[in-house]
Amino acid sequence: MKFRWVILGAGIIAEKFADAVRRIDGCEVIAVGSRSPERAAAFAEKNGIPLACSYEEALALKPDAAYIAATTDLHAPLTRLCIDHGVPVLCEKAMFTSSAEAEELFALAKEKGVFAMEAMWSRFLPTNIEMKKALDAGVIGDVRYAEFAIGWQAPQGGRTRFYDKALGGGASYDVLVYCYELAEFYLGVPEAVENVTVCWADTGVDETETITLRYPGCLVTLSASLAVNLEERAVLVGTRGTLRMPKPHFSGAYTLTLNDGTQTAWQDEVTENGFVYEAEEVVRCVRAGLLESPVVPHALTIRCAKIFDRINAAK
Numbered sequence: 452m453k454f455r456w457v458i459l460g461a462g463i464i465a466e467k468f469a470d471a472v473r474r475i476d477g478c479e480v481i482a483v484g485s486r487s488p489e490r491a492a493a494f495a496e497k498n499g500i501p502l503a504c505s506y507e508e509a510l511a512l513k514p515d516a517a518y519i520a521a522t523t524d525l526h527a528p529l530t531r532l533c534i535d536h537g538v539p540v541l542c543e544k545a546m547f548t549s550s551a552e553a554e555e556l557f558a559l560a561k562e563k564g565v566f567a568m569e570a571m572w573s574r575f576l577p578t579n580i581e582m583k584k585a586l587d588a589g590v591i592g593d594v595r596y597a598e599f600a601i602g603w604q605a606p607q608g609g610r611t612r613f614y615d616k617a618l619g620g621g622a623s624y625d626v627l628v629y630c631y632e633l634a635e636f637y638l639g640v641p642e643a644v645e646n647v648t649v650c651w652a653d654t655g656v657d658e659t660e661t662i663t664l665r666y667p668g669c670l671v672t673l674s675a676s677l678a679v680n681l682e683e684r685a686v687l688v689g690t691r692g693t694l695r696m697p698k699p700h701f702s703g704a705y706t707l708t709l710n711d712g713t714q715t716a717w718q719d720e721v722t723e724n725g726f727v728y729e730a731e732e733v734v735r736c737v738r739a740g741l742l743e744s745p746v747v748p749h750a751l752t753i754r755c756a757k758i759f760d761r762i763n764a765a766k
């Protein structure tokens with residue numbers, strides 16, 4: 452029996468997900484839902500999906516799971532709609548815009564027995580998994596400092612999903628979410644979140660921010676921006692050496708530099724579409740009857756949303 456997906460939101464990233472599903476044996480996309488019939492029809496035609504319809508019509512098909520790829524403002528309402536239909540949900544990052552939203556909807560999902568997961572695909576990428584193994588094996592000794600920086604010059608100003616507050620714009624929802632959820636992936640839950648410093652855009656969204664995470668004997672800086680192209684990186688510095696990964700949200704490589712100057716590199720030679728892994732995780736969890744993924748648990752998404760609360764309160 453095939454695992455039947457529907458996609459909600461017929462935009463750019465939904466195409467990458469449709470391609471990922473095509474690459475997985477035993478999976479198919481049976482419908483795409485959109486607010487625009489024209490957008491849904493064009494998307495279905497381009498991606499070989501048999502049905503173009505509304506969100507509600509897609510969920511009424513009782514699919515095995517729904518992937519939410521609409522703008523961030525719609526993530527919570529669409530997650531609720533999926534839960535109401537009893538449909539397991541994988542929702543694009545940032546899944547929620549506040550911790551209140553996250554706590555309420557995850558509680559509802561648990562109460563109704565519906566699987567729910569934020570689409571933090573980077574946590575499944577072989578490069579991040581391999582670098583974490585190296586870290587855990589102690590190759591760089593004790594980590595005393597780390598940086599996670601992700602930022603790019605998004606289309607500037609006005610009514611884009613990046614800068615429009617009504618669409619859930621802002622650097623925190625778009626890119627800081629990766630920095631935090633990868634920092635936790637490598638180092639676990641911080642003992643404190645400090646120095647939440649934000650630069651606001653004229654449109655009212657957070658445009659650039661830096662945050663410090665405190666761990667025992669270790670400080671971690673998170674930097675995110677929609678204004679300029681940052682040198683996107685994860686850098687973990689330990690007592691014996693340094694692990695470096697460019698663009699850790701989608702990277703295919705990392706390097707290890709020991710304090711004596713010795714360097715080794717690791718390259719992902721297999722991944723063609725990194726969304727495959729998160730989709731496979733949903734299939735595995737749903738078939739196992741789990742309500743959340745151990746790789747992207749609800750508590751992680753909630754802790755990250757608490758940082759969004761701090762950013763929004765900083766205005």
Ligand SMILES: NC(=O)c1ccc[n+]([C@@H]2O[C@H](COP(=O)([O-])OP(=O)(O)OC[C@H]3O[C@@H](n4cnc5c(N)ncnc54)[C@H](OP(=O)(O)O)[C@@H]3O)[C@@H](O)[C@H]2O)c1
Nearest residue numbers: 460461462463464465485486487520521522523543544545
């Ligand atoms: N995981 C990743 O690597 C990755 C990369 C990029 C984006 N994302 C996430 O994916 C989500 C969608 O991003 P995207 O780049 O695919 O966005 P997009 O193509 O601009 O839009 C996606 C959908 O959002 C709705 N939408 C877009 N603009 C709108 C507007 N002006 N007014 C009302 N609705 C609008 C439409 O939904 P309908 O078709 O349903 O009407 C559209 O199909 C975001 O949450 C983003 O953070 C993830």
